[in-house]
Amino acid sequence: MSAPAADETHRPWRDRLARVGLPVVALLLGCAMWELLVWAYAIPPYELPAPSAIAATLVEDRALLVESLMATLATTAQGFALAVVGGAGLAILFSQSRWLENTLYPYAVILQVTPVVAIAPLLLIYLPQPLAVLACAWIVAFFPMLANTTLGLHSVDHNLDDLFSLYGASRLQRLVRLQIPAALPMMLAGGKIAGGLSLIGAVVAEIAAGSAGAGSGLAFRIAESGYRLNVPRMFAALLLLSAAGIAIFAALSFASWLILRRWHESALVRAP
Amino acid sequence: MTPVVTLRGVGKAFPNGTLALQNLDLTVNRGEFVSLLGPSGCGKSTALRLIAGLARPSGGAVVWGSGGTPARGDLGVVFQEPTLMPWASVAANVRLPLRLTHRPDNAEALVADMLARVGLDGFAKAYPRELSGGMRMRVSIARALVTNPELLLMDEPFAALDEITRFRLDNALLDLWQELGKTVVFVTHSVFEAVYLSTRIVVMTPRPGRVAADIAIDAPFPRGETFRTSAPYAALCRTVAQALAGAMGESLA
Numbered sequence: 098m099s100a101p102a103a104d105e106t107h108r109p110w111r112d113r114l115a116r117v118g119l120p121v122v123a124l125l126l127g128c129a130m131w132e133l134l135v136w137a138y139a140i141p142p143y144e145l146p147a148p149s150a151i152a153a154t155l156v157e158d159r160a161l162l163v164e165s166l167m168a169t170l171a172t173t174a175q176g177f178a179l180a181v182v183g184g185a186g187l188a189i190l191f192s193q194s195r196w197l198e199n200t201l202y203p204y205a206v207i208l209q210v211t212p213v214v215a216i217a218p219l220l221l222i223y224l225p226q227p228l229a230v231l232a233c234a235w236i237v238a239f240f241p242m243l244a245n246t247t248l249g250l251h252s253v254d255h256n257l258d259d260l261f262s263l264y265g266a267s268r269l270q271r272l273v274r275l276q277i278p279a280a281l282p283m284m285l286a287g288g289k290i291a292g293g294l295s296l297i298g299a300v301v302a303e304i305a306a307g308s309a310g311a312g313s314g315l316a317f318r319i320a321e322s323g324y325r326l327n328v329p330r331m332f333a334a335l336l337l338l339s340a341a342g343i344a345i346f347a348a349l350s351f352a353s354w355l356i357l358r359r360w361h362e363s364a365l366v367r368a369p
Numbered sequence: 370m371t372p373v374v375t376l377r378g379v380g381k382a383f384p385n386g387t388l389a390l391q392n393l394d395l396t397v398n399r400g401e402f403v404s405l406l407g408p409s410g411c412g413k414s415t416a417l418r419l420i421a422g423l424a425r426p427s428g429g430a431v432v433w434g435s436g437g438t439p440a441r442g443d444l445g446v447v448f449q450e451p452t453l454m455p456w457a458s459v460a461a462n463v464r465l466p467l468r469l470t471h472r473p474d475n476a477e478a479l480v481a482d483m484l485a486r487v488g489l490d491g492f493a494k495a496y497p498r499e500l501s502g503g504m505r506m507r508v509s510i511a512r513a514l515v516t517n518p519e520l521l522l523m524d525e526p527f528a529a530l531d532e533i534t535r536f537r538l539d540n541a542l543l544d545l546w547q548e549l550g551k552t553v554v555f556v557t558h559s560v561f562e563a564v565y566l567s568t569r570i571v572v573m574t575p576r577p578g579r580v581a582a583d584i585a586i587d588a589p590f591p592r593g594e595t596f597r598t599s600a601p602y603a604a605l606c607r608t609v610a611q612a613l614a615g616a617m618g619e620s621l622a
């Protein structure tokens with residue numbers, strides 16, 4: 098990512114306005130046309146609700162929707178946190194034992210390449226529903242963290258590595274003072290991917306669970322509203338999901354920038 | 370003269386079959402400033418890595434004056450690139466050897482002293498990317514010296530810098546060497562730099578590297594711009610350039 102706002106302070110204001118303004122104008126125009134079409138053809142809300150109807154639903158059902166949003170976000174956050182700890186942790190273990198890496202890495206890949214949509218129903222059989230949803234949010238986010246951390250830990254500058262050897266650094270010193278800091282940019286990049294994937298994993302599992310359980314996440318609301326042909330609420334929930342995805346990405350990008358801004362090229366602010 | 374380190378018939382063959390060094394005999398004595406001069410690929414860096422203990426010779430032996438192997442921190446190395454940790458401040462970079470070797474409690478003072486010596490007083494809190502190439506190299510030198518090593522190994526440390534900066538760092542290095550009384554092994558491509566800095570120049574043959582000529586540079590210290598522009602300097606440069614050409618099997622017109 099680039100430094101939010103910071104690298105834009107040097108740009109002329111017109112440039113800035115265009116970057117923020119144009120997409121907003123496009124959005125407003127699109128909504129206006131949508132509204133007009135629905136009105137002109139008198140499309141019923143259960144076929145295609147107008148933006149105004151979706152907005153109204155958003156307000157009317159806010160208690161329910163916000164509760165669901167919180168449920169989904171909580172699962173996502175837990176899955177993400179477990180993936181970060183597990184993925185980075187396992188990568189660190191791998192870096193200490195080539196033997197362990199060779200033994201387990203293939204299974205991590207298998208976990209990754211098997212579509213989570215296909216795993217979810219199975220997990221739902223063996224695990225209580227909240228746990229199954231959490232497991233899905235974890236599975237999809239786990240691999241990017243593992244892969245990126247592994248790559249990062251391996252991409253230590255050779256001369257720095259020699260320097261640590263010269264001073265007889267212990268394994269722990271090497272890990273803490275050299276490998277982990279060197280891996281940090283890659284780990285943070287992995288985290289940005291993993292955050293979005295956690296949300297997807299949680300949504301997939303909620304959808305798979307469908308009406309089967311006492312689910313309460315946003316995706317569950319979408320599925321449930323679908324059965325009841327409450328299309329405006331489906332749209333409202335979808336809108337919230339997108340917003341959540343954007344917020345997660347923005348938050349993780351900001352965190353990454355915050356951590357790297359002093360030293361990493363990716364966070365460098367260049368004068369114009 | 371007390372030998373600090375002696376290379377006895379050292380050879381180095383790499384697993385891919387490259388023979389980088391063969392029968393290299395070299396003694397470095399306390400207080401000397403020895404330059405290794407030779408064509409690219411003749412094994413200068415390899416020789417330095419062998420002395421630093423970062424690689425093992427495939428033949429011969431690297432023998433230390435003290436008999437055993439040097440203690441951690443008895444050796445300082447300056448690589449061709451500054452090789453700083455980009456995530457750590459200048460002070461933290463210079464302090465690294467002290468941390469790794471679990472050295473004194475007065476680390477802060479040592480680091481500050483080293484930074485002052487290389488002329489970077491105000492930059493302790495800066496990050497490497499905020500420094501110029503020459504300043505980064507100074508940090509690298511401060512780091513190599515902070516453990517007060519017996520022997521300083523430098524691998525073309527100033528090769529990537531412009532000439533003005535290089536001259537300035539050459540002078541700074543000579544000052545440090547005289548003040549601190551270190552022994553230095555310095556790898557360079559430049560005949561002029563070697564003559565300016567060294568008490569002794571070891572010219573190496575193309576791969577596999579051996580010693581082709583061992584030339585004492587007797588000019589007195591301190592050396593400055595007067596030396597750099599003097600007739601004896603020019604004569605020495607010519608002698609060394611001829612030795613280098615001879616080592617490469619060419620003759621200098």
Ligand SMILES: Nc1ncnc2c1ncn2[C@@H]1O[C@H](COP(=O)(O)OP(=O)(O)OP(=O)(O)O)[C@@H](O)[C@H]1O
Nearest residue numbers: 383385387389408409410411412413414415416576
């Ligand atoms: N790890 C390695 N594996 C195989 N060959 C190597 C390795 N390191 C160096 N060599 C070879 O050994 C020879 C000597 O390399 P070295 O880096 O010591 O040369 P050098 O004198 O320092 O050259 P330069 O002045 O260009 O830095 C070269 O031919 C190089 O290709």
Ligand SMILES: [Mg+2]
Nearest residue numbers: 413414415524
């Ligand atoms: Mg070299």
